[in-house]
Amino acid sequence: xxxxxxxxxxxxxxxxxxxxxxxxxxxxxxxxxxxxxxxxxxxxxxxxxxxxxxxxxxxxxxxxxxxxxxxxxxxxxxxxxxxxxxxxxxxxxxxxxxxxxxxxxxxxxxxxxxxxxxxxxxxxxxxxxxxxxxxxxxxxxxxxxxxxxxxxxxxxxxxxxxxxxxxxxxxxxxxxxxxxxxxxxxxxxxxxxxxxxxxxxxxxxxxxxxxxxxxxxxxxxxxxxxxxxxxxxxxxxxxxxxxxxxxxxxxxxxxxxxxxxxxxxxxxxxxxxxxxxxxxxxxxxxxxxxxxxxxxxxxxxxxxxxxxxxxxxxxxxxxxxxxxxxxxxxxxxxxxxxxxxxxxxxxxxxxxxxxxxxxxxxxxxxxxxxxxxxxxxxxxxxxxxxxxxxxxxxxxxxxxxxxxxxxxxxxxxxxxxxxxxxxxxxxxxxx
Amino acid sequence: xxxxxxxxxxxxxxxxxxxxxxxxxxxxxxxxxxxxxxxxxxxxxxxxxxxxxxxxxxxxxxxxxxxxxxxxxxxxxxxxxxxxxxxxxxxxxxxxxxxxxxxxxxxxxxxxxxxxxxxxxxxxxxxxxxxxxxxxxxxxxxxxxxxxxxxxxxxxxxxxxxxxxxxxxxxxxxxxxxxxxxxxxxxxxxxxx
Numbered sequence: 001x002x003x004x005x006x007x008x009x010x011x012x013x014x015x016x017x018x019x020x021x022x023x024x025x026x027x028x029x030x031x032x033x034x035x036x037x038x039x040x041x042x043x044x045x046x047x048x049x050x051x052x053x054x055x056x057x058x059x060x061x062x063x064x065x066x067x068x069x070x071x072x073x074x075x076x077x078x079x080x081x082x083x084x085x086x087x088x089x090x091x092x093x094x095x096x097x098x099x100x101x102x103x104x105x106x107x108x109x110x111x112x113x114x115x116x117x118x119x120x121x122x123x124x125x126x127x128x129x130x131x132x133x134x135x136x137x138x139x140x141x142x143x144x145x146x147x148x149x150x151x152x153x154x155x156x157x158x159x160x161x162x163x164x165x166x167x168x169x170x171x172x173x174x175x176x177x178x179x180x181x182x183x184x185x186x187x188x189x190x191x192x193x194x195x196x197x198x199x200x201x202x203x204x205x206x207x208x209x210x211x212x213x214x215x216x217x218x219x220x221x222x223x224x225x226x227x228x229x230x231x232x233x234x235x236x237x238x239x240x241x242x243x244x245x246x247x248x249x250x251x252x253x254x255x256x257x258x259x260x261x262x263x264x265x266x267x268x269x270x271x272x273x274x275x276x277x278x279x280x281x282x283x284x285x286x287x288x289x290x291x292x293x294x295x296x297x298x299x300x301x302x303x304x305x306x307x308x309x310x311x312x313x314x315x316x317x318x319x320x321x322x323x324x325x326x327x328x329x330x331x332x333x334x335x336x337x338x339x340x341x342x343x344x345x346x347x348x349x350x351x352x353x354x355x356x357x358x359x360x361x362x363x364x365x366x367x368x369x370x371x372x373x374x375x376x377x378x379x380x381x382x383x384x385x386x387x388x389x390x391x392x393x394x395x396x397x398x399x400x401x402x403x404x405x406x407x408x409x410x411x412x413x414x415x416x417x418x419x420x421x422x423x424x425x426x427x428x429x430x431x
Numbered sequence: 432x433x434x435x436x437x438x439x440x441x442x443x444x445x446x447x448x449x450x451x452x453x454x455x456x457x458x459x460x461x462x463x464x465x466x467x468x469x470x471x472x473x474x475x476x477x478x479x480x481x482x483x484x485x486x487x488x489x490x491x492x493x494x495x496x497x498x499x500x501x502x503x504x505x506x507x508x509x510x511x512x513x514x515x516x517x518x519x520x521x522x523x524x525x526x527x528x529x530x531x532x533x534x535x536x537x538x539x540x541x542x543x544x545x546x547x548x549x550x551x552x553x554x555x556x557x558x559x560x561x562x563x564x565x566x567x568x569x570x571x572x573x574x575x576x577x578x579x580x581x582x583x584x585x586x587x588x589x590x591x592x593x594x595x596x597x598x599x600x601x602x603x604x605x606x607x608x609x610x611x612x613x614x615x616x617x618x619x620x621x622x623x624x
């Protein structure tokens with residue numbers, strides 16, 4: 001680290017499990033979040049430090065210290081990964097307390113290599129995904145969903161819940177498809193000997209029963225957020241509560257409002273007030289998945305599938321040996337016996353693109369076309385194929401229409417004199 | 432303050448003679464400048480119907496013959512129902528869409544769209560004719576007068592469309608023509624001096 005960056009504030013004490021203390025120097029990384037800033041730790045390249053902002057109230061810091069200390073002492077068992085992937089960090093779990101002049105300021109956690117990972121957010125958009133060097137297909141996406149569900153399930157077994165579960169807080173390993181969850185210090189802990197709440201929520205992923213009130217069942221909240229993430233991953237980023245108003249009722253502009261009102265348009269039974277967006281491919285999902293989605297989004301909270309149920313269901317599709325996924329005739333992976341969602345999506349996008357271009361071209365040409373039409377009207381030089389079609393469809397034809405002959409402005413004036421005459425007569429009759 | 436002198440018309444009402452001269456002149460001009468192509472059946476039917484309605488208007492309006500008693504109440508209905516009947520009967524006979532002639536075919540609309548506009552006009556005219564009779568029979572004379580004036584909005588809308596899309600382009604063409612002529616005349620006159 002350059003000497004210019006060595007400040008007294010950057011020298012801290014790491015307190016590892018077993019109260020083993022060690023002095024270390026922090027280095028700025030430029031990464032900052034809502035609660036704190038991320039630093040590298042000199043001499044510990046596999047760790048990073050999260051230092052809470054200096055503006056954090058002492059009372060909050062004290063609560064954080066208690067929580068972090070408990071987390072350091074109670075690291076949960078995580079899903080097994082093969083021996084060659086042991087370096088994968090599935091949870092940014094606290095590993096050591098960080099003190100500065102004997103005061104708690106943050107914690108150290110294992111470093112997630114950003115070069116090997118990408119934010120789950122990117123998987124919601126196939127173009128962004130490709131730009132990040134990840135070629136998404138349904139096999140990979142289902143594996144990511146399964147790994148995420150497995151990880152959360154392990155946490156739930158330890159009575160730990162994420163609560164603020166959202167794509168931004170999840171990293172995906174591009175090659176291995178394992179996931180890493182960030183911001184562990186915001187988790188909800190409810191064990192027999194310790195309890196800590198999760199203060200943070202994101203309305204777009206918040207279950208309807210917790211809008212405008214505290215999250216009283218964090219695991220039910222995780223189930224809802226997980227179902228939302230899975231739905232978005234499989235449906236090209238479309239949020240399950242994105243739709244089109246189908247009746248005169250007021251349709252909330254915000255997703256949060258739609259979640260609260262249960263306006264889920266992708267159920268097996270159509271919602272009376274909202275229609276699906278045309279680009280959705282949910283109809284290509286198997287019935288078992290759709291049933292889980294319906295229970296997650298269109299049923300009361302107590303019927304919502306647990307994370308464990310998601311793990312069991314996704315395991316069938318994430319496993320290559322189950323034979324539940326098969327290639328379509330274009331080589332995309334699809335659910336067995338169902339239409340290919342990738343092909344459906346491509347057809348929808350190409351159709352929409354053609355319609356969009358055609359519409360734009362028509363809009364751009366409208367002023368010139370209107371002027372041309374007015375001139376043709378004045379000169380009577382229309383050559384409309386519709387007129388010919390109409391003449392063929394008519395019951396009786398008294399007279400064959402004469403071929404259009406150009407008329408001058410004088411002819412147009414003559415017609416307008418007659419028209420104004422008619423108008424005056426009309427006025428007399430309606431007066 | 433007595434403002435009655437200021438409320439008087441500046442000129443006397445047009446005499447029947449002047450009106451007849453003006454009408455004849457405009458009629459002859461229209462005939463002289465008539466378009467070369469044959470008019471459609473719809474145009475002929477409208478022309479005949481308005482010719483008859485116009486003759487009635489000239490006879491009972493300009494030449495001051497007393498109208499049949501109580502006919503006042505029927506007048507708007509006769510006009511609206513005549514228009515509605517023309518719009519209903521003419522299209523199946525291959526005469527085109529009268530609404531197109533009334534509105535002006537300045538919109539780039541398909542025949543299907545014109546068909547629906549024509550049907551809409553027919554329905555509106557039929558309704559207005561019916562409502563006029565109901566208003567005349569069941570409301571006060573003042574309310575009936577109010578209804579008739581409200582119906583003029585319908586005519587005014589059509590006039591505005593026509594003004595915007597037909598008369599203004601004609602005016603532009605005429606202005607360009609006159610400008611060119613004036614410029615040529617100016618060049619000719621400057622050459623003389």
